[in-house]
Structure formats: structure tokens, C-alpha cells
Amino acid sequence: MSSAGSIPETMAAIVLTGHGGLEKLVYREDFPVPKPAAGEVLVKVTATAKNNTDRKAREGLYPVKDKGDVASFQMGGEPTLTFPRIQGADIAGRVVAVGEGGDTGRIGERGLLDFNIYATKDRDLNLMPDYYGHGADGGYAKYVAVPADQFHTVENAELADAELAAMGMCSYQTAMHMLTSAQVSAGERVLVTGASGGVGTALIQLCRIMGAIPYALSQPDKFDALLKLGAEAVFDRSDMEGFSDKVREATGGEPIDAVMDLVGGEMTNHFIDTMIFDMKRRSTYPRLSIAGASGGNLSEIMWTRIYLYQVRIFGVSHGTRAEAEQLIEWIRGGELKPVLHAAFKLSDLHQAERYFVDRSKNFLGKIVIVPDSEWAEHGAPFALSDDA
Numbered sequence: 001m002s003s004a005g006s007i008p009e010t011m012a013a014i015v016l017t018g019h020g021g022l023e024k025l026v027y028r029e030d031f032p033v034p035k036p037a038a039g040e041v042l043v044k045v046t047a048t049a050k051n052n053t054d055r056k057a058r059e060g061l062y063p064v065k066d067k068g069d070v071a072s073f074q075m076g077g078e079p080t081l082t083f084p085r086i087q088g089a090d091i092a093g094r095v096v097a098v099g100e101g102g103d104t105g106r107i108g109e110r111g112l113l114d115f116n117i118y119a120t121k122d123r124d125l126n127l128m129p130d131y132y133g134h135g136a137d138g139g140y141a142k143y144v145a146v147p148a149d150q151f152h153t154v155e156n157a158e159l160a161d162a163e164l165a166a167m168g169m170c171s172y173q174t175a176m177h178m179l180t181s182a183q184v185s186a187g188e189r190v191l192v193t194g195a196s197g198g199v200g201t202a203l204i205q206l207c208r209i210m211g212a213i214p215y216a217l218s219q220p221d222k223f224d225a226l227l228k229l230g231a232e233a234v235f236d237r238s239d240m241e242g243f244s245d246k247v248r249e250a251t252g253g254e255p256i257d258a259v260m261d262l263v264g265g266e267m268t269n270h271f272i273d274t275m276i277f278d279m280k281r282r283s284t285y286p287r288l289s290i291a292g293a294s295g296g297n298l299s300e301i302m303w304t305r306i307y308l309y310q311v312r313i314f315g316v317s318h319g320t321r322a323e324a325e326q327l328i329e330w331i332r333g334g335e336l337k338p339v340l341h342a343a344f345k346l347s348d349l350h351q352a353e354r355y356f357v358d359r360s361k362n363f364l365g366k367i368v369i370v371p372d373s374e375w376a377e378h379g380a381p382f383a384l385s386d387d388a
């Protein structure tokens with residue numbers, strides 16, 4: 001390993017000790033600092049964005065077979081989450097050391113991690129998604145070792161580290177892969193559900209970059225912010241009666257071309273309605289990309305509706321190296337904007353988890369976790385105000 005200065009032997013970290021409640025997240029100040037292997041860099045973490053997957057992995061909420069299983073990602077066969085594990089996927093920070101033979105010129109660079117643990121070198125395929133903070137240690141710590149080619153330099157002075165973490169790939173790459181899977185093209189109308197969340201706010205921005213027209217489903221307190229972010233119109237998810245008629249009115253009678261569904265549950269049927277209410281007006285197949293289940297993990301959908309209306313369904317997890325690199329280019333070019341709600345100290349992670357789940361009425365976008373030693377510079381400017 002080569003470094004510019006001395007690297008301590010131990011560090012502060014929040015360690016996940018097993019599946020279960022918040023008590024399984026334990027703050028330690030004596031966790032060993034990882035040593036970067038050849039091909040890796042050691043990053044001093046300045047901010048890590050929170051994602052739903054932290055909670056789901058902790059609680060074991062990724063059943064793929066029997067209902068009720070406690071399970072985590074195991075697409076390659078065995079579950080890759082072992083304990084103790086440091087969670088936190090969307091990491092911004094500074095390179096402080098490189099593994100043997102690495103480019104010492106990178107020491108000091110600021111960057112953002114592409115959070116995937118890719119199973120292969122494929123640029124356009126990611127068949128067994130896994131990620132830092134799950135199959136390997138992540139960013140709820142002072143240091144993390146990650147692949148050098150996935151720690152992408154982003155020096156933009158206008159972006160604070162916390163803001164950079166808020167544009168992490170867990171949300172943005174998933175959003176992009178939802179759109180590319182459904183082959184969304186310029187001019188198409190896209191319904192984005194769970195619109196105020198990390199993935200939803202990324203989808204709205206990405207639709208606009210691609211020239212598509214995003215319609216959002218959210219809650220009234222967030223309408224203005226979502227319109228400002230780029231939504232063409234916003235619908236109230238607490239009032240789903242006559243939903244497709246409301247959409248029809250907003251689109252001037254045109255069906256939605258593709259739905260990006262992060263909500264699932266009973267609502268998915270309403271979302272399908274918005275694409276099929278007038279097939280004569282369509283020139284492409286209806287497309288449904290599914291990447292989340294904030295509203296429920298089970299939906300009852302009539303197969304006849306799917307195959308007679310030829311609804312194309314895409315299951316989406318994470319994305320590809322090529323997509324991550326394109327997103328980094330857009331971040332560097334200023335085309336994507338951070339939607340950062342608040343920062344919390346690492347030692348306050350329990351409080352941050354509760355805040356994330358409870359959701360204040362104006363919660364839009366991401367919250368980030370900042371190591372206590374970095375708080376004054378990278379966290380305090382984004383702390384919650386007293387009345388939030």
C-alpha cells in the first residue's frame with residue numbers, strides 16, 4: 001500500500017452485527033481500517049447517502065422464494081451478506097492510499113463510488129447484483145477500500161461532498177436502468193411512482209435529460225418541489241380513485257408510454273391502466289419497469305391484462321458499468337443536480353434510520369451520513385434545521 005501520510009490502524013464505524021432491529025447497528029471506535037488490495041484505493045469517507053436497502057438488508061426483507069423468508073441478496077447462490085458488516089453504499093470521499101502497484105497520483109482525489117460489486121467485467125450486463133455495504137464493507141465508517149476503477153473522480157467545486165454522495169449510483173443507476181430497460185425515448189410520457197424518493201427524483205431528472213416527459217405520483221406537500229425538479233404534473237397517491245382519468249386529463253388524452261414503478265402493491269394495477277386506456281393512441285407497446293416495492297411486495301394482476309395489452313414488464317436491479325460511467329459524466333457536466341434533504345452524524349445513525357423511515361412531510365431526495373470527525377466541514381452545513 002502507498003499513502004501520502006500515516007493511516008491509523010483503527011477507525012469509527014457502525015457495524016451491523018446480524019439481521020434484526022436497530023440494536024443490530026453498533027457504533028465502534030476500534031474497527032480495523034481496511035488495507036487496500038492491488039487494484040483498490042483506500043478512501044477517507046466524507047459522506048455516504050442512505051438507501052432503503054440498508055434497512056431491508058438489516059431486516060432480511062429480500063425474499064425471493066417463500067413468503068416471509070428472512071433473506072438477503074443471493075443471486076449468485078449463497079447470501080453474500082455476512083456479519084459483522086459495515087453498510088452504506090453511496091460513498092463520497094478522498095483517496096488517501098492505493099493498493100500495491102496502484103497509481104499514487106490519485107491520492108488526494110475526490111470521488112464518488114459506483115456501489116456495485118460486479119461479478120464480471122461486462123460493461124453492459126449485471127446479472128448478479130451485489131454492492132458495497134452488503135457483500136463487502138461500505139461507507140458508514142471513516143475509511144473504506146474499493147476498486148480503483150469504480151471510484152470516479154468528481155472535482156466539481158460547486159458540489160459539496162454531501163451533495164455528491166446524494167447523487168450516488170444506488171438511486172441514479174437504478175433509475176437509469178429502469179429507463180433504458182424500457183427503452184424510453186425522447187418525447188415519451190413516463191409515469192414515475194414514489195417520485196419524491198432517491199430513485200424517483202433521479203428518474204424525473206433523467207427523463208428530462210433524455211427528452212422524455214415525467215409525470216409524478218407523490219403527496220401534496222411535495223408537489224411544488226417535484227414540479228420545480230422537472231415533473232410535468234404531479235398526482236396525489238392518497239386519492240387513487242379515477243386515477244387513469246386524472247392522468248388522461250393531464251396528458252390531453254394520451255396514454256402514458258412507460259411506467260417506472262417503485263411502489264408496487266395494489267397500486268400497480270392503476271399504473272397499468274394509465275398505459276392501456278386507449279390503445280388506438282399508442283404507437284409502442286406499454287412498458288412497466290419495476291425496481292421497488294415501497295407500497296407492498298405482492299400485487300394481484302390479471303395475466304389477461306398483461307398479455308392481451310402486451311404490457312412489457314422489466315425487473316430492474318442496479319445497472320451496468322456503462323450506465324454508471326454515463327451518469328458520472330452527467331454529474332461532472334452539471335446536468336444532474338443533487339436532491340439532498342439532510343445530513344446526520346455517523347454516531348447518530350439510529351436517529352437517521354428512524355427519520356428516514358418516518359419521513360417528514362417535506363422529505364425529498366436523500367439523507368447522508370457523515371463521520372463525526374468530518375462533521376464540521378461536510379455535515380454541519382446540511383444538518384436538519386430545528387423546525388424540520
Ligand SMILES: NC(=O)c1ccc[n+]([C@@H]2O[C@H](COP(=O)([O-])OP(=O)(O)OC[C@H]3O[C@@H](n4cnc5c(N)ncnc54)[C@H](OP(=O)(O)O)[C@@H]3O)[C@@H](O)[C@H]2O)c1
Binds near residue numbers: 291294
Ligand atoms: N432494484 C434496485 O436496484 C433498487 C435500487 C434502489 C432502490 N430500490 C427500491 O426502490 C424503492 C424506492 O427507493 P428509494 O431509494 O427511492 O426510496 P425512498 O427514498 O425511501 O423513497 C420511497 C418513496 O416511495 C413513496 N412511498 C413510500 N411508502 C409508500 C407507500 N406505502 N405507498 C406509496 N408510495 C410510498 C414515497 O414517495 P412519495 O411520498 O413521493 O409518494 C417515498 O418517498 C424502494 O422500495 C427501494 O428498496 C431498488
